[in-house]
Amino acid sequence: MELVTMVSKTEEAQVNRLENQVDNGGGGAWEYLCLVRKLKLRRSDKVLKHGLSILNDPTKRSSLGPEEWTLYEQVAIAAMDCQCLDVAKDCIKVLQKKFPESKRVGRLEAMLLEAKGLWAEAEKAYSSLLEDNPLDQVIHKRRAAMAKAQGHLLGAIEWLNKYLEIFMADHDAWRELAEIYVSLQMYKQAAFCYEELILSQPTNPLYHLAYADVLYTLGGLENLQTAKKYYASAIDLTGGKNTRALYGICLCTFGIGQLTKGRNKDDKETSELQSLAVTALEKDYKQTAPGNLSLLSSTLRSLKLSS
Numbered sequence: 001m002e003l004v005t006m007v008s009k010t011e012e013a014q015v016n017r018l019e020n021q022v023d024n025g026g027g028g029a030w031e032y033l034c035l036v037r038k039l040k041l042r043r044s045d046k047v048l049k050h051g052l053s054i055l056n057d058p059t060k061r062s063s064l065g066p067e068e069w070t071l072y073e074q075v076a077i078a079a080m081d082c083q084c085l086d087v088a089k090d091c092i093k094v095l096q097k098k099f100p101e102s103k104r105v106g107r108l109e110a111m112l113l114e115a116k117g118l119w120a121e122a123e124k125a126y127s128s129l130l131e132d133n134p135l136d137q138v139i140h141k142r143r144a145a146m147a148k149a150q151g152h153l154l155g156a157i158e159w160l161n162k163y164l165e166i167f168m169a170d171h172d173a174w175r176e177l178a179e180i181y182v183s184l185q186m187y188k189q190a191a192f193c194y195e196e197l198i199l200s201q202p203t204n205p206l207y208h209l210a211y212a213d214v215l216y217t218l219g220g221l222e223n224l225q226t227a228k229k230y231y232a233s234a235i236d237l238t239g240g241k242n243t244r245a246l247y248g249i250c251l252c253t254f255g256i257g258q259l260t261k262g263r264n265k266d267d268k269e270t271s272e273l274q275s276l277a278v279t280a281l282e283k284d285y286k287q288t289a290p291g292n293l294s295l296l297s298s299t300l301r302s303l304k305l306s307s
Helices: 009-023 029-038 044-055 058-062 067-081 085-098 103-115 119-132 137-149 153-166 171-183 187-200 205-218 221-237 243-260 268-288 290-302
Strands: none
Touching: 009 029, 009 044, 029 044, 029 067, 044 058, 044 067, 044 085, 058 067, 067 085, 067 103, 085 103, 103 119, 103 137, 119 137, 137 153, 137 171, 153 171, 171 187, 171 205, 187 205, 205 221, 205 243, 221 243, 221 268, 243 268, 268 290
């Protein structure tokens, strides 16, 4: 299990278009495989299918030149994801023969042990590889992913924290760590992770939204006031089209009002933001889910945000 990577809507559309083209016999299998690899996506069943179609055709395979070995590696990883371990083993054997002393191939061997559930042997193999290259990012991530796959979330947290001490700029690792913290209800630790992500990528609305969710969950007046600001940031960064953030504004406004027992009524900025959020929600529901408009109105009334 690799840490997931975020892609833009444009990139996702491009991948989907190519995938549909290849699936329907329109060609472009190699271009599709290259794009999936470039974007670090996990479309293992498609990679396995289309990768094998190239590797099993001597003409197509030879036309790749040195990239043939990259494809063997890509297919091996996809095969492990799909539990086609014999296919993965065959691909790794080809690579072992071509690159007998390669640490990169050694990493694939360790991953195969992991895929077989031989955790102790895989850990031993990864430790040995790290002795030769302590800064191998992939192996550090594999150890964290392996702990998570076994259900050892505290172990995964430990490995990710060690990894981030070395590779502090890895956004995917910070996000993975934050999500594990949330799953364990360790919200203060998760908040720290999202703060790091916002500092490094301040224009990503997903991080503002996730941070606001964590602060809202933590509760308390100060956290609710800060959450409200980050929900507002998420709305601003998405052009006012983030329904979850709009609901967040309403919930924060209600929570703040409950905690201040009416002392916040004169807060003009809060009142205006609340009104804008309610209006935007009503407009969105009228356009996309008119059948649920009455439910929205009932929810807003329960929060004393609508007449």
